[in-house]
Amino acid sequence: MECADPGELxxxxxxxxGWDVSHYPGESxxxxxxxxxxxxxxxxxxxxxxxxxxxxxxxxxxxDLNVADVAEAVQRCLELGASKPDFQPDDGERWTVLLDPAGxxxxxxxxxxKGQA
Numbered sequence: 711m712e713c714a715d716p717g718e719l720x721x722x723x724x725x726x727x728g729w730d731v732s733h734y735p736g737e738s739x740x741x742x743x744x745x746x747x748x749x750x751x752x753x754x755x756x757x758x759x760x761x762x763x764x765x766x767x768x769x770x771x772x773x774d775l776n777v778a779d780v781a782e783a784v785q786r787c788l789e790l791g792a793s794k795p796d797f798q799p800d801d802g803e804r805w806t807v808l809l810d811p812a813g814x815x816x817x818x819x820x821x822x823x824k825g826q827a
Contacts, residue, residue: 712770713812716750722811723748725790726775758813762797773816780806783818 713719720731720739729748733740738751759770777783784806788794792808795815799807805819 711748711750711812711814712753712756713750713814714752714756715812716752719750719810719812722791723750726787726792756812758809759815761795761807761809761815762799771814773814774805774819775816776819776821778821780804780818780820784808787818 711719716737716739717734720734720741723729724731724741727741727743729741729743731739732742732747736752738749740747740749742748775783780803784794787808791811794806794808797807803820805817807815807817809815
């Protein structure tokens with residue numbers, strides 16, 4: 711994931727996901743749960759995507775984080791440094807779009823009940 715400050719972004723997602731920081735040499739940082747890793751890399755002049763305007767600055771990826779309680783998880787993410795954009799394509803019960811500290815959009819989604827996709 712591109713950003714201006716890999717350490718800051720890794721710390722945000724470490725706290726959100728409960729993963730460990732496994733590598734932090736300064737120009738990049740990695741978090742992992744032991745089987746999956748996310749790398750954050752410093753990009754000079756980094757410009758975040760502009761949600762929801764994908765024409766002028768498209769998003770490069772999108773994380774969906776499944777949780778048992780969307781409202782509770784959104785509040786926790788906001789406390790950790792996320793922000794909530796005005797435009798929300800859902801009513802907030804099934805998912806909520808947030809922006810991480812580097813401006814990347816991600817969704818906090820209701821975990822589907824067993825048997826639902």
